[in-house]
Amino acid sequence: MKRRNFLQTAAAGTAASLPFFLNGMPLQTMAKSALFSNVNPDNDKVLVLIQLIGGNDGLNTIIPLDQYVGLAQVRGNIMIPEQNVLSLTDTVGVHPGLSVLRSLYEEGKAGVVQAVGYPNQNRSHFRSMDIWNSGSGAEETWSTGWLGRYLDSYFDGYPEGYPNEERPHPFAITMGGNVSETCQGWAANYSLTVFDPFSLNPLLEGEGGALPDTPYGDELAFLRHSIAQTNAYGEVITEAANLGANTVVYPETSRLARQLKNVALLISGGIQTKVFVVSMGGFDTHANQVLEDGPLGGDHAQLLKAVSQAMTSFQLDLANLGLEDRVLSMTFSEFGRRIRSNASFGTDHGTAAPLMLFGACVNPQVLGENPEIDGQIGNSEGIPMQYDFRDVYGSILLDWFEVEESQVRNLLYDDFTYLPILNNCESVVSTEEQDVPGLNVETFPNPCQAGFTLSFQCQRAHVRITLFDAVGAVVRQLAARTLPPGRHRMEVDMSKQPAGAYFVRLQIGQQIQTKRVVKLG
């Protein structure tokens, strides 16, 4: 192999990555050893993010079998007939198009986290996707991505000096399209885009010149660096593609399948990339989500079938290649959709939605409760959030990438709560089942007027209780403290709240339960 064309660094001095200073101290120096000493950037785990663009209708994807009476009342025109639903557990089913989830679940290689979202749900595609990509709260705007920050914590100064002898491989790859905002670091995006790993031609780099301290110089620096980096990483990718091989035939027509095929190919060829981002659009099903004359057809069924076929091939390929233990795949989407369908046989933007995980190291379980659905559901109501998406991210960082918990809190948020979504594999933090007694949450009266009494039981634990309104906005925090073991009661004043539906979310240790409460007018 010829000597790789590593980037010339310091002399060219890309303006895009000049050191930045906080309180007069260069952050790179600071961050280096002091903050991030006990972490492991060199495990061989790979994360594949599957972005379902548009807001997947979670309620027609992961279907609460014990809520069919309510479902018939609020989304009768798009509901999947019960006899067609594939069951995962006694009370949880899956859309018949998404058969891969059941088969992998039965093999112990897939799991579901119910109702993932964030407080104060934003129903704009763009803003909500920004929140999911950055891992910020709804009230903050962060310009870095959650994986970008994770990578920044090891690879200071990136992109300056990368790739190099020690780190010749791209840290992240987006298959086609634009670089993924999940991988946006402080100074540059960590993801390289690859459409066809076999057709990467070297680019002419041209004669560089000085970079003026102007916007022009800044953009020029970015371009020069992108060209040089494309060449340097391009060699690595082509080499991996040539060394790798797929073992199964993927569906030809599906964009998602093509992307996953190349992911498997590159990993099998020895690429050391930690994050791959694949995506599929079309989930914004305001209309014609199902066919007028048949809820088993329509756009959503086609989309889920495409996901199912692609994942079936991918997971089988990984198993054949002996890579099952190294690769974890996770779906995400900007939000779920409304509980009530509209007259266009579709659904509008909603709140939380289930998230799916695939891989041999996934804890094969449905984490969380089914939503409660009845005919009283209002037009604006989405599925209330049970799990904060940052807890899912953080648990993956912790278990999969071996990031320390304190570090996870720094990268995401201080209230991080660990979720046992991974198991089986050696690198995984122990998540032995503890016999936790139920919370036995009760609300009385419900419906209520001036207020209601909330009661629950717990072991000695930190308890966080939050009241949300029907669109997922936080009404107020009811409690956040450590309680002694036993049964607890709490009076919740609703006198100042307008009539409508509300949700009480109790988070006690790792247990979470959401209860719907209606205030009468």
Add this chain to the structure above:
Amino acid sequence: MDRNTALAGRRGRQQHSTINTFSAVTTDLEPYAGVWEQAQAAHLLRRTTFGPNKATLQLALDQGLDATILQLFTDLPLPEPPRYYDTEEGDDPNVLPEESWINMPLPEEGNVLPNRSRSLQAWTMGLLLNEEISIREQLCLFWHNHFAINNSVNDPRFWYRYITTIRGQAWGNFRQLCKDITIDPCMLRFLNGNQNEAGSPNENYARELLELYTVGKGPFAGPGDYTTFTEQDVEAMARVLTGWTDTAYQTTDPEEELTAVFQPEFHDVLPKQLSARFGGAVIADFGEEEYAHLIDVIFAQDEVARHICRKLYRWFVYYKIDEMTEAQVILPLAQMLIDNDYEIAPVLQVLLRSNHFYSILNQGPMIKHPIQFVLGPIRQCGVAFPEEWQEQYVLWQQLHELTDRMDMAYYDIPEVAGWKAYYQQPLFYRNWINSISLQQRSGYVRNLVVNGYTPGEITLRMDPLAFIATLEDPLEPNVMIAEIATLLLPQPLETSQLTALKEILIPGLPDFEWTLEYGNYLGSPDDETIRQAVESKLQDLFVGLFNMAEFHLS
């Protein structure tokens, strides 16, 4: 500093946390009174057209800044409608070749939609390629990005009507354009306005009307409250807009007219209560006029003007809007827009005539989008098309396909918010650049210069000999290369870069060898051997130049 402070910085909390800061732009919206030379004239034409050539540049230089601005905004007749040029999917029995299909129903049998789409795509690229000194096509693309649609509305007559509405108002009244688009049949279908009915509102359009088209989304201010509007407004405005639908979608009936109709029976007649963000206004039942009344209510918010001025700035100047720019450029422009009753032309003219626009800090930092990158060198180097109109359509359409592969297809914008380069923080224009797009761009210029861009039987290829024949002194390599670089790049190259380009032209040879070789060609232009030798050297030069990082900038 504790670790949380350090990490808070690393999370990039601030809105404009990107990278580094520049010395502030201290100029403002006062009319530019400095020199009017090639740099300034080319800057104006690069940003307002799809690339100046030597002739348009000379004209702009001769007539001066004010006259050029006047010419950019001179009313033009609407172009001839697109013609039917290919029958790949079979003939269209309703349309003769050379005729337009824009008012023709679909045939009962056979699928002519792809043919009609290609015709419209080709025609559009032709307009961009052939436009002279006018800002109209640039503004059409701006509004197309603002009121984005995609080809899920699968009837090119709808796209034609939509873009014609935009073209007619390209620098007209923004409020009126917004009204027209709100009930445009293509938009009604695209954002499900045609399914928005009393009792079962579809709020897709109402949300984008606020979030993207008018007030924009402000910071989170409380549950369901985005400062500029609230969830309550989305729901109420969706109800205001109930009752509209389109007609004649994919129709085969020659009697059926493509238009938007108001159906009172599907309109929600109850009062609609807006939030305090709109002064708690209540929209009463105005029937067919209610939508226009709503747009008036929205446009009473000054934030509409600020939002659109930021978007105009990002389209015409630069993506970064720091506090200084916000205070000295955006806010005064927005006030002018309000004072001018939302007429776009006077406000945009102030920007394009301003000190700020000609500040050296704003010259050249725009990364070209794919349409600019593809069409630019064709326009700037005078790449010739065949005479035959059908062959022109074939090539234009293939250029459209190329921009589509580069993720920028006219009539098929991937996101409702428009192309990411104009809104997505922190990358903005940099979204256009990645390892895939760099490869595509590099491949395209090589084809255009060397192999010929040959999508079918017809080839489009730059004629470098014809191009350099238009230059001041093509016999002297240093002068020639400097002039080429000045014409095609936004900022001067350094001496070392010019020397490197000369090394591509005449590697390891003294300057006079070029003079000799090119002189030989001029002496015997019909000698194929001499011509090819000189041409291939020039091809190397242009490939080298078009591959420079600088060439991606405008």
